[in-house]
Amino acid sequence: MTLISLKALKHRGNLNKGLRWWPEGNYGDHPALGDARWTPDLIMAGWEMAGTGKPPVAVINHQTGASEGGFDRLTFKEGTQKKKGIIDLSLRLNRREPRLDQMRIGLPWYGGGMSYGSVSDQVMAARALAAKSHKTLTCTGEGGYPPSMIPYADHVITQVATGLFGVSEETIQRAPILEFKYAQGAKPGLGGHLLGDKSTSEVAKMRESVPWVSLFSPFPFHSVYSVEDHRKHIDWLRTVNPDALISVKVSTPSDVDMVAVGSYYAGAHIVHLDGSYGGTGAAPEIAKKNIAMPIELAIPKVHKHLKKEGIRDEITLIASGGIRSAMDIAKSIALGADGVVLGTLDLIALGCTRCSNCERGRGCTFGLTTTDPELSLLVREEWGAERISNLYKALATQLENLLRSHGLSSISELRGRIDLLRYQGGSL
Amino acid sequence: MVDDAAMEGSAITKNPAGGDEDKSSPSHTFERYSLPVRDAPDLHSTPSRFKVSVDRVGLAKLLFKEVFHYRFNMGLVLSRPCIYGVFGGPLGGFAPREHECVGCLRCTIEHPEIVKVEPNPLRWGWGDDFHNPLALDTVDHESRSGSVPVRGQGYRGKFGGAGWDGMWTDMSEIVRPTRDGIHGRESISTLVDLGGSPPLVDPDDLPDTPTLSLPLPTFLDLPPAQSQQIDLPEIWHRAAAMTKGMAFLPVRTVLEKGCPTTHIAPFFSSGEEHLCASFHGTRLVEAESLETALALQRALPQSVVSLRMPYPEDPTELVRLFQKGIRLFHLVADFHGIGPQGRFVLDLIQESHCALVSEGIRDQCSLIGTGGILLAEHTAKAILCGLDAVALDTALSIAIHGRPPGGFGGRDTRYSFPHIPVDWAAQRITNLLSAWRDQLLEIMGAMGLREIRRMRGEMGRALFQSILEKEAFSDIEGFPE
Structure with missing residues (x-):
């Protein structure tokens, strides 16, 4: 050795x-x-x-x-019941197009996009392996599709973001779901940013860029000015891969409810809201706190509006941006989401301390948000997958216990059940 | 009208008499506005962020054990659990370099029995609730480097809160201000026009109302009182010139120093209006009282005259003052942004703006605000709520290592400064303003705005926690009425 x-x-x-x-x-x-x-x-x-x-x-x-x-x-509220039998935690992603697979995932969550470059190859592969073992999904993020992910292709979402880094016909055709990333919650309206130190030769090759040069994904899509343009974008992807579901990842502006409706009419199967307090590999501090609204406030706004428009049951509403525990998952669903996306929590399972130095020099000292050849050896694919898998099991157990105590037999029955919630403490 | 692109490059007054025009940047030549950023390192070291304590006996035992375990492979034995150099000194873990610690905690996770990392109370005990350690750190970073603070991971603070923390700014998924990014070939303008303007413009009879255009919506407010004899007025003047902005200075100071007023707005206390004879052609002057302001308007018809006053308890007071001829209001709260009846400027600004809007005179006058503006986002939020521009107070002093020994109290608080060179201090303020401008561009870019003038009073692009929480949670049991 x-x-x-x-x-x-x-x-x-x-x-x-x-x-x-x-x-x-x-x-x-x-x-x-x-x-x-x-x-x-x-x-x-x-x-x-x-x-x-x-x-x-x-x-x-x-x-x-x-x-x-x-x-x-x-x-x-404290549940008083003890529901027996199997609790169904699965989540249906396609609610509008019978021609396509309904695509049920085993858990009401999947892994959020983290690009190759922002995290190591080992971390990406570990997340994909864990996703496969729980019949759920993970996402490439905007940095290409590393070969290590190919064995898990049925569980990997290809993200198409504004810089189109690493997007090709091949990676589009490989994916069961294609995710348009319009914006990211932690830096809404600012596009992506990979600092030069992390853009190694391998990362740059994958992104078809120049090594050691900072990469910015522009904001927003430079070919989308309207819902009609958005529709055109979706049509383009569906021409390349007619069997894939389409997810649209957006941030949480004041008109997020209208954005969701627009996405539906453009043909999306999934609207993914990314709240402003979510994670990132690097973002201006001013953006994290100040731009757009936290996910807790966006979910009910969108859920209610979709219901009012009569299209709530035809689209899957996914929430992300600050989901930290099983109870956060359950609260998101009770507020109106169908499921959630986890990002930081996966990294916490691998040892992240949230020290906020992801972007500094060689990257993460725990080997997570780094492409440094030495540091990234701190995470082995199998070890990482086992830890994430354990995390998922523990989260699922807590959700099952919660549902049983409220007499519910499936996670879908929890959607919109704000009557089970209680607000504690004052307001402004 | 003067072309915006040209105005972007230079602080030029639209002064009918010419006055103090900046000849260095002719209005027919496009010069993109940028600030001369240069590193200006801290002059004295601040306490480290973390305290790293190592059990030396435990460490010696560990090393001894590892020497045999790894069969004298010293490269392996001495491999440190820190990539930032805390244990990279000649004595390794026996003399940790606390200043290098970034708080990743890997060392203490690997060896919890030997290493402990704690926040340094000397560092985290700075300031007060508003001027908190994180805010002071941010201002220090910005003034040191001129760059926007960028870090990994998400937001770490409270969900919302009182004051600015209870407000978010909007963004658009598809609208963008420029075709090639906020730092691309098309620029986003931070230019503001201040002063009066007529309700209607007759092209055949252009008004001679003086207005002032500045490339940044950021003034340097009057320098604070100080315990030493640091030449703050010269620093203010130098920084204003470097940023093509304006600094407020007491009129007697301006006279004593004899400096040109291209980038200085003399402040006249009550009874000092007789000193105005030397200021013909000065672009902006400020008065402490209505009487002084009206006297200055009569004596200096080519100058924009600002009235400095506390935020009014009754915002219709501004309408009355407008009717008496005031066109530029400089509204002042305390260092924490608290105005009359203990209310925060967030509300006071909105009330002032709305009072003028409801009378249909908002576009005929301008508002500058001072107090409670400590971070870049506060500027953006204050403008969204209705200010045209802000004048900075404590942020400037903090940028140049100024600290009030007894805490950030009232405006008569005496600051303590270390010995600071004028050039260094002016550069620090320039860096700070550059970092703030870049952050304004980020926020405007997210909203799809390409002019800060359009952002003024755009409350439809402001998200207020109290309103959103009510929308989201009012159906939930226990939500307060």
């Missing part, structure tokens, strides 16, 4: 121990970990679930953060 491999082995072992020990509380408090949105408890709950595959036991508050708003103000 080379010295680099030996070093990776050494540190992998140490990290594994640490990720197990910390949630057990043997080393006291960790005041440098976490923040108002992702509290230390939420992060360590992610580590615990990824280690055990069971709902957290060691971590006390694994359901809410300390942000004093949104999901953290909502709780479920």
Whole structure:
């Protein structure tokens, strides 16, 4: 073995121990970990679930953060029932086109786009392997389709974003779902940004760009000025791959409800709302806090409007941008979404501390958001897949328990059930 | 009218008498506005963000154990769990370099029994609720580098909150301001026009109302009181010139220094109007009282005259002052943005703007606001709520290492500055304004706006937490009435 491999082995072992020990509380408090949105408890709950595959036991508050708003103000009323039998967590993605596969995924969530370049090849493959084992999906993000993802092609969404990095007829034809990314919640209206340090030769080759040069995805699509143009875009993709479902990922502006309706009439099967407090590999700080609305406020707005328009049952509404726990998933669905997309939570399972240094120099010190050949060895595909898979199992168990306690037999019955929620605390 | 593209490049007054026109940038030549950014490193080190404590005995034991475990492969034994150099000094973990720590926590996850990382109370105890450590860090970063703070991962703070935190700005999925990005060939304009303008323009009888156009909606407000003798007026003047903007300075200071007024707006306290004789052709002057303002208007008909006043308790006061001839209002709150009756400027700005709108006179006058503007987003939000421009106070002092020893109190608070060179300080302020301008462009680009003048009072592009929460959650049990 080379010295680099030996070093990776050494540190992998140490990290594994640490990720197990910390949630057990043997080393006291960790005041440098976490923040108002992702509290230390939420992060360590992610580590615990990824280690055990069971709902957290060691971590006390694994359901809410300390942000004093949104999901953290909502709780479920105590359920008094004990529903027996199998609980159906599957999610139907195609609700409007009988010609195509209905495409049910095994869980009410799938993995959000993280591009090759923003994360390592190993992380992408680990997410894809976990998605396959749970009959759900993951997404390429806007950075091409690395060969390591090809074995999992039935579970990989090809993202078509404004820079069209790595998009080809081949990658479009390979995908069961094609995702147009109009905007990203963490940097709405700003396009994508891969810093030069992370654009290695391999990354640049995949993106057909110049190595070590920062890459910007423009904002917005430069060929879309209207819903009609959007329709034209969808037609273009469907010409290349007539069997794929179309998802439209948008941010959460004040007219997000109208955007969703427009997407439906343009032919989308899935509208994916990405709220403003979601994750990113690099974004101006000003954008993360200040532009567009958090997902908790956008879901009910869109859900109600789609109902009013009479098209709610013909389109799948997916929410993302700050989903941190099983209860956040359930609250999103109770507010009106059909399912959610997870991004940061997958990385938490792999050891992310949310230190916000993803973009700095060689990238993530845990080997996640990096393409550094040495650092990326800290994550092995199988290890990563097992941890994400464990996380998914633990989340599913918590959802099943919640549904049973409220007498529901499927996750789809939870949609729009705000009567099961209670708002706690004051408002402005 | 003067062409916008030309105005973009230079601070030129549309002054009928000519006055202080900037001859360096002829109006027929396009010069793209940009700010001369240059690194201006901190002059003194700030406390590190984190404290790294290492159990040295534990570390020695670990090394001893690993030497045998890894069979004297020292490259492997000494491989550190830190890529930022905290343990990269000659003594490794025995003398950690805390200043290099970015808080990734990998070291303490790998070795929780040996290393502990904690936030440094010296760093995180700075400032107050409004001038909080994160905000001070942001201003420091911007003034040091002139760049927009960019970091990985998502937002880390509270969901919303009082003041600016309870407001978001809008974006559009498909509308864009330019064809090739916000820094592309087509520029987004941050140019503002201040002063009065007539309700209707007759091309055969153009009005001679003086107006002032600036390439940035950002003034430098009066320098703070200070304990030392740092030449703040010279720093203000230099920075205003570098940014082609304007700085407010007391009129007696301007007279003492004898500096040109191209980038300076003399401030006249009550009773000082007799000092105005030297300021014919000055583009902007400011008065402390209505009487002084009216006297200055009579004495300096070619100048824009601003009335500095607290945010009014009753916003119709602005309408009354308009009727008496005031066309530029400079509304002032305290350093925390608190105005009359303890209310925050977010509400006060909207009320002031709406009072003028409802009388149909909003386009005939301008509003500058001071107080509560500490970060770039505050400027954007203040303009969305109705200001034409802002005048900065504490942000400028923080940029040049100024700290009030007893906290950010009232406007008579004395600041303490280290010894700072004028050039360095002017560069820091220039960097700060450049970073803020870039962030304004980001926000305007997201909204699809290509002129900041169009953003003024665009409350339809503002998202307020209180309203959105009511829309989203009012059907949920427990939501407050």
